[in-house]
Amino acid sequence: MDEVGKRLRSARIEKGYTLDDLQQITKIQKRYLLALEQGKFDELPGDFYVRGFIKQYATTVGLDGEEIVNDYEAQTPATRPRDYEQGVSKTRTAGHRNNSVGKWLRDNLGKVIIGLVALVIIASLYFYVSRLANQPKTQIPDQSSKVVSSKKSSASSSSQKSSSSSSSAQSSSKKDGLSVKQAGDANTFTVKNLPSGSNKLVVTATKRAWVMVTVTGGTGSTWQAVLTEGQSHDIVIPNGVTTIAVRMGNAAETTLKINDKSVPIPADATSVQNYTLNFESNN
Numbered sequence: 001m002d003e004v005g006k007r008l009r010s011a012r013i014e015k016g017y018t019l020d021d022l023q024q025i026t027k028i029q030k031r032y033l034l035a036l037e038q039g040k041f042d043e044l045p046g047d048f049y050v051r052g053f054i055k056q057y058a059t060t061v062g063l064d065g066e067e068i069v070n071d072y073e074a075q076t077p078a079t080r081p082r083d084y085e086q087g088v089s090k091t092r093t094a095g096h097r098n099n100s101v102g103k104w105l106r107d108n109l110g111k112v113i114i115g116l117v118a119l120v121i122i123a124s125l126y127f128y129v130s131r132l133a134n135q136p137k138t139q140i141p142d143q144s145s146k147v148v149s150s151k152k153s154s155a156s157s158s159s160q161k162s163s164s165s166s167s168s169a170q171s172s173s174k175k176d177g178l179s180v181k182q183a184g185d186a187n188t189f190t191v192k193n194l195p196s197g198s199n200k201l202v203v204t205a206t207k208r209a210w211v212m213v214t215v216t217g218g219t220g221s222t223w224q225a226v227l228t229e230g231q232s233h234d235i236v237i238p239n240g241v242t243t244i245a246v247r248m249g250n251a252a253e254t255t256l257k258i259n260d261k262s263v264p265i266p267a268d269a270t271s272v273q274n275y276t277l278n279f280e281s282n283n
Helices: 001-014 019-026 030-038 047-060 066-074 084-109 109-133 143-175
Strands: 177-185 185-192 200-207 209-217 221-227 234-236 242-247 254-258 273-279
Touching: 001 066, 019 030, 030 047, 030 185, 084 109, 143 242, 185 221, 185 254, 200 209, 200 221, 209 234, 221 234
Parallel strands: 185 273
Antiparallel strands: 177 185, 200 234, 200 254, 209 221, 209 242, 242 273
16 A cells, blocks of 8 residues: 555655645545554545545646556455445334334234324314314405405505515516626636625535635635535635635535525536636625
8 A cells, every 4th residue: 555655755856846836736634644654544534535645646646647546456355335334224223123113013013003093083183173162254344344444445555565675676686696707717706796704605515515715805714624414614705805705525426605695516516626706896
């Protein structure tokens, strides 16, 4: 396993790169780069990212990325991934629970049937009594009811006019609402009409994915993490933001939203992708 790390380190030194230089170029954390060189692949987020990081590292220092990945795979024992083993364990546990539930049902089937019949009878009585209680009572119409009805009709008409006016105003405001569109290439987007006040970028993983977000402008910030399946994270978009750079380790299984507006990431996006969001000033 150390042979792959030695080749990567030798190529980096030959290129004259430091680990800090390589971190700046590849956007891979320095501790992961060091783990690759030392052959400590178990310190990386997962086997999927090991291959991606090895290929990107090798390509950056002038090596054949595919060849280095093949060397790594040839030297890696053909063991099942940790996620697979956990899945098998969960399946076995679920199977055991299902067997216990089935046995309980067999032993108590008579009681369950009696309980269901009793429940149906109670529900029928309840609905019958409710229906009797809700039957309309006969009322003698008088002149005052007509006056009230007239007033209600007038109030309803005014309410409809107000609602129509409000809908027109909302429709007009939506024309100038938040817009996120591709600009130039598939990985660059232009954000227009960002509302004033509180805004956020929502990152959601449909499967396990590593993500890094760098905010430029305003207070500026950087965040990165490995999101598990179904996990989301909110990044506050500060006032004065100009650019947000997003690097994804599993782009096909990751989505982005600005407030409730989806960023149209291409459906055929490959695993590792860099996206840029350019924000236009509202002034």
